[in-house]
Amino acid sequence: MDFDWRLVVVLGPLxxxxxxxxxxxxxxxxxxxxxxxxKNT
Known part of the structure; x- marks a missing residue:
């Protein structure tokens, strides 16, 4: 199973x-x- 780094690139800055x-x-x-x-004290 390969990790998709595009997800990190898109969601990281957000x-x-x-x-x-x-x-x-x-x-x-x-x-x-x-x-x-x-103020109230």
Missing amino acids: LIAAGWAGFNIFAAALGQVQSFLN
Whole structure:
């Protein structure tokens, strides 16, 4: 059974981009939650 490297070539950049976007969104969301919690104390 041969491994098809075209799958990695196509999906690799998409997964990297999705991970980077998720990381940035998570960081912004975490900052907003911390700001909200600090306002209410």
